[in-house]
Amino acid sequence: MDSKTPAVKMRDITKTFGPVVANDKVWLDIYRGEILALLGENGSGKTTLMNMLSGIYFPDEGRIYVDGKEAVIRDPADAYRYGIGMIHQHFKLVDVLTAVENIVLGLHEPGRLNLAKAAERIKAICDAYGFEVDPYQKVYDMSVSQKQTVEIVKVLYRGADILILDEPTAVLVPQEADKLFAVLRNMRDDGKAIVIITHKMHEVESLSDRVAILNRGRFVGDMLTKNTNAQEMTNMMVGRPVTLNIDRPVPVDPKPRVEVKGLTVRSDDGIVKLDNVSFTARSGEILGIAGISGCGQKELLEAIAGLQPTEKGSICYVEDDGMKEELVGKDPLAIASMGVSLSFVPEDRLGMGLVGSMDLTDNMMLRSFRRGHSPFANRKAPRLLAEQVVKELEVNTPGVSTPVRRLSGGNVQKVLVGREISSAPTVLLTAYAVRGLDINSSYIIYDLINQQKKRGVAVIYVGEDLDVLLELCDRILVLCGGKVSGIVDGPGADKHKIGMMMTQLGGEEAHE
């Protein structure tokens, strides 16, 4: 393969943001007919590097060659002229327009706008690679994976043959991801060059032909995927050897802690989000919640935390002595004032768990600022707590007065988890605790969760990565369309079977 000329050569690319060097003299080759996985921890400069290829940023130094000729890419339109298209992590679609309208948006084709002709071309693209897109469907009616498909088709429609995908599977369920991979392989076989940025090792191994690794903005190396393994790649990413095993200590003296019975929740627009859900979470145990995204996980956690009005059913907090207290109908403040120490790491970190523009200290006091009778807020204790969290969880921040929005995803999550476990909870709810985090940060979070488990906390862990759920959790509850599809023991659970239970109630057994 090395005898071919690369489709793209990046040489000595440097990009700085103020004092931060995001990319430092990076070399990268991208070949046609190949899927390249770009690996690196959070903040290692993967997205920045690709943004320079797609015209979002302009490099401070260095040169880019496309098909051997030097290319100057000043904006996304330039990138398209070179056949480079990028699918961003956050979709850039107009909700009220249809797929075809979104796809032709911004194109200045001569003549009148002919949506029917465009739709035909879209169909042709879809047929060629195995996409499923209804050109006339409105974007607001689409699932996340359909939106992603529209983004990919949009890029292809513009004639891109070098495609960059930034964490494409972060929002997909396993089945959707498999479909995406099939499409990507088709495109590769068609001679397109594909770059994917991802954190998930098994995707790298199953999908990519070549990997390139960045560490702290520097290019560490590239190699053929078949010549390497997850352990070696991880070590290169992190820059030192790391262990890739998740601990699962045996639960000590599990006792019922949260009893959910017949819980039914309806969303504001009347859709049933949870339907007669019953389970018990026990102390000293991690209960995993698996399911396709949007199957009621969010509503379930928010109902327990007192943020989601319920229609029917009960949620009981069980004290050590067996006393039960009803949580339904109480808001977070009322629950806390009952003496129930319940911590919640929500999915939307900066939109719900933290305040992005506030600094670490002010974020630490979100839960505790009411303490004391003085009308003034005491910032001394929160500052100490912030300093402690920074030290113990190795949060990478200039200081405790930095707005959390400036921190990278992994560090934001450490701040949030650090605050939530600082109150010595007896119940810990976590939603997608490692979403978007790199391997190293993910393992720190798993460790923290395990520590809480050993302290006797009842942990409810909503996750999307089945491999992790299987390794970490003592029991796994599978949700399917708001109903409990089944509860299985973690050790010895079968990934494939859980995948089936996610898509149909009860898995194979319910098959008629």
Added chain:
Amino acid sequence: MNKKERTPVVHIVKRGALPWYGSWGIRGCAILAALIVCGIITSVVTGENPIQVYVAIFKGSFGTSRKFWVLLQNIAMLLCVSIAVTPAFKMRFWNIGGEGQALAGALASAACMICLRNVLPNWAVIVCMVVSSIAAGALWGFIPAFFKARWNTNETLFTLMMNYVAIQLVAYFSVVWESPKGSGNIGIINQNTMIGWLPQIGRYKYLLNVIIVALLTVGMYIYLNYSKHGYELSVVGESERTARYVGIKVEKVIIRTMLLSGAICGIAGMLLVGGTSHTLTSSIVDNRGFTAVMVAWLAKFNPIWMIFTSFLLVFLGRGAGEIATNFSLNQSFGDILTGIILFFIIGSEFFINYKISFHHSGKKED
């Protein structure tokens, strides 16, 4: 690919936090540049000597001790309304109804002065004025807040409309209380008895207003930065979901904050009627409810900085009036100069947040 390929000459880069001297240096340069541009325009358009024009602007505020006190009084009133709208703005509640809330306070004060002058002693009238103007301003703030909290109505439109309600009410009472009959104006209230006129400290007519506003400013600074309420309202402003997540009652905070915002506007109205003009017209607030928005934004919602931003706006405004009379120029010319200066000051924020870097790498053309 027949387009000429070249690297862009300039590109814009976001910069990290600047040290304080860096950002103030940039702001200083902006004011200097604005003065130079204004000078050029002045000499080209009017043929006047720009230095003399600047001297006149300066004299407009500092020329005589009376002018200086008028400057202070105007700063105090503008600052008072700005202080009032700030907690709402920090909560991202776009209260552009400062005008109406202040007017409601002014109306309540005037009503006390007129209706109670023969009933209660002077001190009791003043107490009633204080209480009723605070209540009236708070009510004007409460109504849009309640609707926002309950039904999530748009507060911008709502507070704006409340301004017109207040203006029409004042217009109505101007006729009810007109003096002399048939003039349609209220005239100076209690000119002979001075009932309901706020006491004068020594020889200084406006000193009491200045002191009250100074106390309010410091109080608001402490309230916003150190109190639990101040913390709660910033959390609500940044993210309502976060506020709910930690158990803050968002509706309560919205209503409480707008009661405070309206109440301080009401005090401004009371100071205008009882402490300054001793009359009531529908233009008594003089658009300060809107100028306050600019004062608050320029100061990034910091009450202490607002002293400077309100000084700047009042100073420029009074200077514009001064050159209009001194050089027999149109008042609009002064407004042009004010506009240029503000343009530069607001524009300088761009250079504080972004850096422009010039590309020196050799350009290559294929």
